[in-house]
Structure formats: C-alpha cells, structure tokens
Amino acid sequence: MTAAPEPSWAEPTLARLRRADAARCAEIELELFPADSPWSARAFRAELDSGAYYLGAYDTEGALIGYAGLAIVGRPGEYEAEVHTIGVTAEAQGRGVGRALLDGLLARADAFDAVVFLEVRTDNVAAIALYTGAGFRTVGLRERYYQPSGADAYTMRRPAASESGGAASRGSEGSS
Numbered sequence: 001m002t003a004a005p006e007p008s009w010a011e012p013t014l015a016r017l018r019r020a021d022a023a024r025c026a027e028i029e030l031e032l033f034p035a036d037s038p039w040s041a042r043a044f045r046a047e048l049d050s051g052a053y054y055l056g057a058y059d060t061e062g063a064l065i066g067y068a069g070l071a072i073v074g075r076p077g078e079y080e081a082e083v084h085t086i087g088v089t090a091e092a093q094g095r096g097v098g099r100a101l102l103d104g105l106l107a108r109a110d111a112f113d114a115v116v117f118l119e120v121r122t123d124n125v126a127a128i129a130l131y132t133g134a135g136f137r138t139v140g141l142r143e144r145y146y147q148p149s150g151a152d153a154y155t156m157r158r159p160a161a162s163e164s165g166g167a168a169s170r171g172s173e174g175s176s
C-alpha cells in the first residue's frame with residue numbers, strides 16, 4: 001500500500017514576508033477577521049515599509065498559508081516589542097504553523113532583549129492558548145478594543161529574555 005501524499009502545508013517554510021504577499025495577506029485577513037476591520041493590502045505594505053519584522057509561512061508549493069508581524073521600539077536596554085498580527089489560513093490551522101510563526105517573532109524579540117506585548121480578543125481561545133504556551137500572561141483588559149464588533153481585548157505581556165532568566169521563549173509549562 002502506498003502512503004497518501006503529504007498535504008502541501010505539512011512542512012511549511014518560514015521566511016521574511018514579501019511586499020508581493022500583501023494582497024494575499026489581505027485575502028486571508030478577510031477570512032480570519034471579517035468582523036474586526038481586516039487589514040487591506042495597503043495596510044500590509046505600510047507595515048512592511050515601516051520596518052516591522054514580518055514572517056510568512058509558505059507551503060511546499062510556495063503558497064502563503066500564514067503571516068505574523070512584530071514591531072520593536074526603544075533603545076538598547078529598553079526595547080519593547082508588540083505583536084501586530086498573526087494569522088494562519090483555516091485549512092492550515094492546528095498543525096503548528098501559528099506556533100512556528102510566533103516562535104520566529106519571539107526569537108527576534110529576544111535578540112533585542114525586548115519585553116513583548118499584544119492584544120487578543122477575550123473570546124479567542126486558540127490564540128490565548130498559543131500565547132500562554134509561549135510565556136505570555138494577561139496584564140490588562142481593553143473594553144470594546146475591536147471595531148466594529150465592539151469585542152473586548154486582553155493585553156498580554158511576555159517578559160524580556162533577561163527578565164526571565166533567558167527562558168522566555170517558551171512558557172513556564174515547557175521549561176524545566
């Protein structure tokens with residue numbers, strides 16, 4: 001019996017997101033965030049032009065199946081990072097792509113020894129679990145943060161690598 005062929009998202013490749021991916025990112029946003037002002041291609045291009053650190057996840061055929069972006073501000077010893085977005089196409093979810101993207105962003109933050117913040121809908125169980133597993137903790141609530149849905153957001157924080165003894169990249173559940 002021959003084994004079934006591997007699906008094209010089975011072994012995604014991570015690489016810096018390309019400006020040419022902006023239109024596809026906007027399509028994926030529309031699928032993932034229909035109620036919360038999905039970003040346009042222009043918004044993605046503006047993010048890339050701002051110097052923010054964006055990664056894309058590509059399937060074995062080179063198609064974009066996810067993206068994630070991080071902005072870092074500050075100066076040596078006081079860097080702060082913010083996760084701006086992370087999304088994985090519905091078909092590719094639940095296969096480790098989101099975690100791989102987040103780990104890529106966090107490695108970048110750790111290279112700057114940056115504390116990392118993000119906002120997440122309070123009802124987004126999957127994303128909250130992903131972030132908690134990566135060492136984020138809830139530090140605040142922003143009411144009606146998302147528009148036009150009016151959904152609330154948690155603010156989550158992950159300590160800088162030096163603050164957590166250099167083991168910030170995985171949550172305490174995963175470290176010994």
Ligand SMILES: CC(C)(COP(=O)(O)OP(=O)(O)OC[C@H]1O[C@@H](n2cnc3c(N)ncnc32)[C@H](O)[C@@H]1OP(=O)(O)O)[C@@H](O)C(=O)NCCC(=O)NCCS
Nearest residue numbers: 032086087088093094095096097098099120126127129130
């Ligand atoms: C959140 C998101 C990026 C996760 O990406 P993913 O590729 O599906 O996640 P992974 O397969 O890498 O899973 C990583 C962790 O996320 C959590 N997770 C993922 N899917 C989950 C689900 N359906 N329910 C609960 N936890 C889930 C788990 O903690 C999982 O770790 P585990 O496999 O050890 O249990 C993806 O679901 C997505 O794009 N959602 C829509 C967009 C979105 O909400 N983005 C975040 C905005 S703040």
